[in-house]
Amino acid sequence: MEDLSKIFVSFFQWISSVQFLQLICSLSILVVLHELGHFIPAKLFKTKVERFFLFFDPKFALWSKKIGETVYGIGWLPLGGYVKIAGMIDESMDTEQLKQEPQPWEFRSKPAWQKLIIMLGGVFVNAILAILIFTGILMYWGESILPLKEAKYGISVSETAEKIGLMAGDKIVKIGDVTPQTINEAAKELVLADVGSKIVVNRDENLVEIVVTEAQKKLIFGSKDKKALIEKRVPALIGKIVSNSPAHKAGLQEGDEIVSIDMEEIAAFDQVPDYLTKNKPKEVEVTLRRNSEIITKPIALDAKGILGIYPMDDYQLEKENIFNYQNKKYTSLSEAIPAGYAKAKDILMVQLRSFKLMFNKETEAYKQAGSIFSITKAFAPVWDWHSFWSLTGMLSVVLAFFNLLPIPGLDGGHAMFALYEMIVGKPAPQKFMEIVQTIGIVFLLGLMLLSFGWDGYKAINETLGNKM
Known part of the structure; x- marks a missing residue:
């Protein structure tokens, strides 16, 4: 019973409240704008939109209100969102309306090219949004690159x-x-x-x-x-000292350079934790260089066997002229937009290559897949706007990519049927589309459950110390 409680604690400690809040904010932006990508062309083509929801609402909604012919709302399950378009075979599998004669305001009555635009609108918005986010990041924060x-x-x-x-x-x-x-x-x-x-x-x-x-x-x-x-290797310069840590109590200072530990030469910061992990000493003799002075200090380690020091961060390293960073802030849209596009394209290329690896059983790349919990963990544990927008931009590219896959139930699946209609000159049989749509939805739900189960499995193994 104690192990079971530890499992649940470990699973929910995977994510902090700040990380979860960032996820909800990011998804809200991405989902609303994605669904607007469907909603706006549907309205332009005089197609009736029955529902527009942020997050899914099985059984009940947190909020809903009907404005005109559309019910707008917020669901309680943050796994996406949807617009329900009249006369369309979608994930709701509501086919009662399809038994009636087609109406001019229904999706099924529209020309194939209009159907295609409506279906690809969400993907288009996510692609443009990613470019705009990266453009904004480059103009506001710029970028600091270490060649x-x-x-x-x-x-x-x-x-x-x-x-x-x-x-x-x-x-x-x-x-x-x-x-x-x-x-x-x-x-x-x-x-x-x-x-x-x-x-x-x-x-x-x-x-x-x-x-x-x-x-x-x-x-x-x-x-x-x-x-x-x-990671880049950095010199053994102390950037930060944890309060009341062994290093703090021994009088170590930020800017001190560790020369040796127990007479073993230290050339880079990564050798410090490596030495402590390998030797597990209870006390160490640390030789430091402070300005031009050499100082030796005996330090009793804590129960975890750590000193309580961190290396210099990028800002400190640049200030000390350790590395020659290239800093660039984009001041014009003519510069920033192509650079933002390049970043979005780079993420897409990585996604394509990663997707290919997922199908190679020998590499076990599929083990890196995860659910919404894994995505949440990617956000910074403290609120950081640069990190938030960077990850939101990346997720926008990923969302566009996955929605474009020709799987029934996704935008790409609907687009595939629209393309078929444009080529053949008539829509695919309704019964066939219903069957294929059902198979696609079952497949997607299966993947979703598998990803949740995999995250749970990883949490359990982390807690119990098992090897996967």
């Missing part, structure tokens, strides 16, 4: 990255046919690299090649590392 060639300390690696053959301090040269320009691009390419492609790194001024195998891909997608696969 890979400026990452002079190389990369810091996770346990999984070590297992596939990378080492701390390596400098990424090439991954497959791609020469990454930033650490983030290199990390993305490592995940998406095709089996058989080569990872070329500069290791101690020697070029080393690592051939990507299915076993390595399986390691990456099955990883439970809390640390990113690779």
